[in-house]
Amino acid sequence: MTGPDVPPPFSLAYVPGVIPGKWVRTWNERTPDEPLTLLQVPAAEAAALVRDRGADAVLLRLPIDRTGLHAIPLYTETTVVVVPKDHLFAAADEVSVDDLADSIVLHPLDDTLDWEPPPGLPAFERPATTLDAIELVAAGVGLVVVPQSLARLHHRKDLTYRPLPDAPRSQVALSWLEDETTDAIDRFIGIVRGRTDNSTRGRQPAAVPAKPAETGGRKAAGKQAGTSKRRPSGAAQDKRGKPRRRS
Secondary structure (H helix, E strand, C coil), rough: CCCCCEEECCCEEECCCCHHHHHHHHHHHHCCCEEEEECCCCCCHHHHHCCCCCEEEHHHHHCCCCCCCCEEEECCEEEEEEEEECHHHHCCCCCHHHHHCEEEEEEEECCCCCCCCCCECCCCCCCCCHHHHHHHHHHHCCHHHHHHHHHHHHHCCCCEEEEEECCCEEEEEEEEEEECCCCCHHHHHHEEEEEEECCCCCCCCCCCCCCCCCCCCCHHHHHHHHCCCCCCCCCCCCCCCCCCCCC
C-alpha cells in the first residue's frame, strides 16, 4: 500500500560477507511504519548501484572511488590467506606476507585489498570473482588472500584459512550519494553508529522564533494591581541560602 502518508521503503544494498541483520532488526523495531528492503550486490558493482539510484545506501568495502559519494567506515576486517587443509601453512597459527613469496597468489578482479603490488607469484590470469579464486584454491592452483568474512562465506571442508596480520585490511563502510542525505539515511546512520532511539539524530527542525514580550493584558494588569511575587527587602533569608560561618 502506498500513498502520500506512506513513506517509500528504505533500500539498503550490501556486498557478500557483510551481515546487516542486527541493524535491520533495530530499524524494524524503531521504524515499523517504514519498511527496509535488502539487496545483495557484487562488490564490483556496489558503488555504481548507489550512483545509479538503485539503492538508497550500500554497505561495501573500502577503498572505492568516492567521487560523489559519502562513506562512513564502520569496522575493519581481519585479513586471512585461504589454503588447502593439507597445505604447510595450515599447521601455523598465522602467516606473514613474506611467507607467500614462493606461492602463486590469486588476485580476483573484485579484490578490495589495497595491494601495491599483490604478494607472491602471479597466476596466469586473474579470476573474475573471489568465489572463482576460492574454487581454484580447492583445485590446487594457488592461494588467495581475502577479508575473513569472505573466507567464512565461501567455507569449504577441504579448505582452511590463517590470519595474515601484516597484510592490508579492508574496511566495511556505509555509503550513499553526497547530495541525498535523507532523513531515512540519517536514521540508519544513527543505528549503525550505535545511537539509542532517544538520542539526538537526523536533521534538526527549524528553530521556532520566540514570541514578542507581552506589554499589556494580564501581565500589565498584574503589575498595576501590585501582584508581584518578589520578597520584601526586609524578609529573612532561607536558612539554606545563608553562608556557613568559619569556626
